[in-house]
Amino acid sequence: MNTPDPERMAKSRLESINIINALRRGTVPAGGLERIAVGLDVEEGVIAKQLEYVEQGGGDLKFIRGEYGSGKTFLVARALEIARTRGFVTSHVVIAPSTPLHKLKGIYQQVCANLRTSGEEHAMKTIVDNWLFGIEERLLSVSGNGTEDAVLETATEREIETALSGISEMNSALAATLRTYYRANNTGDFTLAQAALGWISAEPNIGRELKQKAGIRGDIDDTIAFTFLRGLVSIIHAAGYRGLAIAIDEMETTQGLQRNQREKAYQTLVRIIDALDRGDMPRCYFLFTGTPALFEGSRGIRSLPPLYDRINVVQSDAFKNPRQPQIILSKFDTAKLELVALKVVDVYARAYTEPDRERISHRFIRAMIRKITTRFGGRVDIIPRIFLKEFVDILDKCELYENYNPHDTYDFDTEHIKGELKKEEEAVMVVTF
Structure with a gap:
């Protein structure tokens, strides 16, 4: 008879607690993302194949495109997690006024500051x-x-x-x-x-x-x-790692720059693409994220035809092809959110104790989604972060109090979250009087 490995069980429980803690704070967990991922099997498979090519000495990239609420941040985190399990060093850079895309020094500095291995941050x-x-x-x-x-x-x-x-x-x-x-x-x-x-x-x-x-x-x-980034990748590989995977996130902020700065930023992307295609950056993988406006807007990538030509996609039907330069994400829907909630229940059971499935029923989850969605203009894609934060709170109360019944007591009140809403969430929140 096979007995569970205590060390493996302890590691799984620790990972589960980390996931639940992150959801309580409304953030993306640092690890174990495959346990709550839904609807990304094809995209993850494409990224894994790219990483396989990169670890053999190639260089590659992918642009992830989607509206707010489509799961760009989650897919990026999941892609970097996949990379680390394959032996890559990873780095996650967020484009911001302090780190604009047209300032290569700032990008390189953030890459170095955020280097992460499977066992260590700031590595x-x-x-x-x-x-x-x-x-x-x-x-x-x-x-x-x-x-x-x-x-x-x-x-x-x-x-x-x-x-x-x-x-x-x-x-x-x-x-x-x-x-x-x-x-x-x-x-x-x-x-x-x-x-x-x-x-x-x-x-x-x-x-x-x-x-x-x-x-x-x-x-x-x-x-x-x-040049120094190329040297860093050489050191990383010679140190025993498979390569370097870099995520450049929230590139849509580039649209707000002056024209000469935008053009310089987009030329930087052309430079990276061409270096990868020439084989000048072996064992390096880039992920870029942006909203549809970044790709199609007048101040976006379309404004530089050489870049647009390199990463544009052929899209003639409903069957999206994530092997093209862009992975185009669909908005989150009710079915996906229900699946995530059920997976969170399983994670919670591993972290603490088995939740009462009668109090946390599928029927209650659907009702809870409806209540929160109603307060956000019917936008399911806007609410996952808020929903999961509320949902973990209910799981906690069910474990702590035997007489707590969310069917009878739960009602979504926005007063306690108004100070922490993101601008996209505030924009669609329905105000009640």
Whole structure:
């Protein structure tokens, strides 16, 4: 008879609690998304195939298109989760006034700041350390364990230069700073080592001492950020990971920029697409998200024909083809939300105790959806975040109080959520007097 693995059960319960905690806060859970995903099997399969190609040395991308409430953020999170389970490092960048698409340095800085592996967030240091450790291990296996420290250091520094030779031809500062980081770690100068990592990550206000010791000038700017991103991917792969998957989210904010900035932003996308197609960015995968207006509006991608031609889709019938450059998401509907609710009940059972299925019945779930949807102009696609937050609250009360019956007591009141509504949610909320 097979007995459950206690460690696996504990891990599953921890993941379940994390999911429920995130839903209580109205956010997308950090892991376990496959347990609450619905209607995305085809899209996930396409992304998984792309990642398979990328991990074999290719480069690829996908644009995810959908209105608010279509699940773009969820699909992005799920795609990055799939990437991490396959051994990729991931990074999630949100386009905003502080990180506009036309500023490559800012994009690169956010990529570095948000590097994540399957076991660690903010993983830049771990990635670089694993890479350097791998170089040392390889040198020791060739020369024997009796190699003196000074000889090993010299040989490792040569390997750093060799590994980044292609990048150094265009800019030698990356290899120089990594050598400085390696030496600083070996001598116990951790302040200098941290400064070196900060400079590689394009952090502001890095001291003059690092630049003097590394023999470099200036900082990473828009002109070299793309080169440094290529170097980062090389380091990630050499450190034992499959590659780097980057999500560039909420690109629709680009439409609000001045014309010259918009054109520069869209030209950045052309540059990325062409670099991937030429094979200049192996083992790198990009996900971009935006609303339909970004793709079709007068201030969107259509305004730059070379970009529009590269990512436009052939759409002649109701059968969407997610293998094309864009994955076009449909709006969330009642059937999908019901399925998500039932999956959340299963997750809650693993996190805490089995909910009372009579009090949390399918009939009650449908009634609850109707109550919330009515207050938001009948828009099911707007309410998933709000519904799930309310739904977890009801699950909690059913567990805590035996005499709590949501059929009799639950009534959706918007007063307690008005301060936390997003602008899209506020725009369709029905005001009652």
